[in-house]
Amino acid sequence: MSKAKEDSILSVTDLSICFKTRNGLTKAVKSVDFEIARGETLAIVGESGSGKSVTCYSLLGLIPQPPGVIESGTAQFTTEEDKRDLLSSDKATLRSLLGDKIAVIFQDPMTCLNPYLTVGEQLIEPLCQHKNQSRSQARERAIELLEEVGIKDAETRFGSYPHEFSGGMRQRVMIAMALITEPELLIADEPTTALDVTIQAQILELLDRLKKQRNIALIFISHDLSVVASIAERVAVMRAGEIVESGDTQQIFQQPQHPYTQQLLASVPSGPKPRQSFQPGPADQPLLRVEHLKTVFQGSSAGLFAPRPPATIAVDDVSFELRHREVLGLVGESGSGKSTLGRSVIQLIKPTAGSVSLDGQELTQLRPKQLKPLRQRMQMIFQDPYASLNPRMTVFDTLAEPLLYHRIAKRKNISAQVLALMDDVGLAHADIRKYPHEFSGGQRQRIAIGRAIATKPELIIADEPVSALDVTIQAQILDLILALVERHNLSMLFISHDLSVVRSIADRVLVMHHGKLVESGATEALWAAPSAAYTRSLLAAVPHL
Structure with missing residues (x-):
């Protein structure tokens, strides 16, 4: 903590956020405090819905208000030029900071990249807007950075569209976009989630090297504790909107004090799970x-x-x-x-x-x-349930559709079968009339699995x-x-x-x-x-x- 206090670029104090819902106010973030220094990586870890992304997005005005309400808190952002409270800054100020002094790497690049523009056009835009570079200068820098984040034949791929890249390659483009203006604070929200292990290792090494070279402060939001262990100096563990434990990474991982931190560490996959029913034989058809x-x-x-x-x-x-x-x-x-x-x-x-x-x-x-x-x-479970689930269909509609389409159930007994499916995948009966956006990522995936096994x-x-x-x-x-x-x-x-x-x-x-x-x-x-x-x-x- 001493490093953060000596050269703090961001200091967040008593941050509380709630959301107005049909059932009243939902507390998303509760009295959160943290700070981060230049050249430091602070990892924020926790379950889906723990408030880790909301905490960081609220600092930049990226949560919709309403329904979001920032009840209290300050977020002092200190640059070489000035010091300001992000939470009390107007939209124009935040817009000028975001993409210049502060950058964000989002979890899902496909929803953040413009499908109608080439990746090259999207990379040179912030350089022209924030750094006043000519298009030729911006193009040269963009190609350099595409190569730096591991995209082969960068000069040719500069003219490609987002859909022409694989998921991992799109994430690398997203990282290049975030780094292109050389920000002082980088917020990385699950930046390696969709990447395979070899590219993940390269991206983590790249982020760590750039952080050290440019003295960037990096807030690293992740659910992957193995990744956090390899990149962060400090860790803050969030649960239900609160930071339950924080401190030096090595200390937290080796001697966790809070039961929730202990539970997180125990959940990391570490070996095979024995199965009894599958006993292969040479004559198996x-x-x-x-x-x-x-x-x-x-x-x-x-x-x-x-x-x-x-x-x-x-x-x-x-x-x-x-x-x-x-x-x-x-x-x-x-x-x-x-x-x-x-x-x-x-x-x-x-x-x-x-x-x-x-x-x-x-x-x-x-x-x-x-x-x-x-x-x-034969059915399929897709990677992103938010994209594969119809946003206009409730849980009931989503699970009932394949049952009715394949004539497995009739309308008179459909409710009982849908409830049985919900039991099968661990969804509460009370959620039957909710829409996909009202669930966390894990709950949405349970809905998608329920739909897949319905037939x-x-x-x-x-x-x-x-x-x-x-x-x-x-x-x-x-x-x-x-x-x-x-x-x-x-x-x-x-x-x-x-x-x-x-x-x-x-x-x-x-x-x-x-x-x-x-x-x-x-x-x-x-x-x-x-x-x-x-x-x-x-x-x-x-x-x-």
Whole structure:
């Protein structure tokens, strides 16, 4: 704390925030105090809904008022030029600070990047606006920074649109945008959540190096305690709007005092969870057989006379089997093709070549109408439940829709079946008429899982289902998934960039790199003795407490 007091750039005192809801006032942040010095990293950790993001966003005027109300507090921001209270500053002042002296790396880059502008245009805008640079100067600096955050062929990708990048690459663009004006305070809200472990390690090293080189103060919001341990000097642990424990990172992690901090640390995945029901045998008939699958995306021309860019081979000659009641992990870097493989298997993307058979029935040659009855047998859980859930549909509507569509339930008994589904995934009956925005990320994912299991499928493709969740909620969702696999005899292809998560849930693992499978095997055998150099590099990049 002494460093923060000596060279404090931000000092927050007695910050309290509430939200006006239909049920009255909800206290989101309660009398929070913290400060951070130049060149220091302060990590704020806690569960979904603990108030960690609201705390930081309120300082910059980024929470809507109403329904948000800042009840009390000050936030003294000190630069070389002046000192001001952010909470009492007007919108014009905050706008001039945000993007110049203060920058934010948001959790979901796809909702923050403008889909109609190239990433290059979005990168040069703050340089032209805040630093008065010419477009040519700004372009040169933007390309340098794209290279610095790990985007290959940056000069060419400068002219690409956000949708042409993988999730991990979009996050790197977001980080470049935040750093391009060389801010004094950087607020990073789950900046590595969607990244695979090798890129995560590179981004953490990059943030740490830039922080030291430029003497930036970094507030790092994260649910990943392993990541926090590798980057932060100090930690503040939040629960239900309050900081319950704070101090030196090493001290907090080695000798946690508060029961909640102890619970957080105990929830970090650290090894395999034994499963009793899955006992593979040599004669097992696989539920899913994929043979020589190939998915190619044709490049779209930039103009009438412009040459068509080369095709992208996203999935390249992939073959594997998934047995009944088995959880098969699929890991790889961003852009490795693992999500495309999952979507190609379930026929959300039409493969270019190869075969996919479900219980002996070939899927790739079926027309949409022929696939319709099979959709009941195979479902998907997407990475972002906020994007996959209809914001205009309540929990009841969301869970009832597949039951009615596939004629599993009739309207007269639909309520009972929806309530049973809510029990299955751990949702309170009182929440049945709520909308997605009224839930935390973990609760939204429970709704998405409930929708996926509503049709009693045999196969579920889970695409990064816990990547956006904090560690305690992640542990709960993983336990829920394992329980549902056992209870409903499900087979699952579990896609993730987090190797620790995959180890805790999968019976076998496939490793994917540049569209190809480079290694496969039983989970613990692969962890103990990986044969591929790429697998070894993935395991070496996994952060540890």
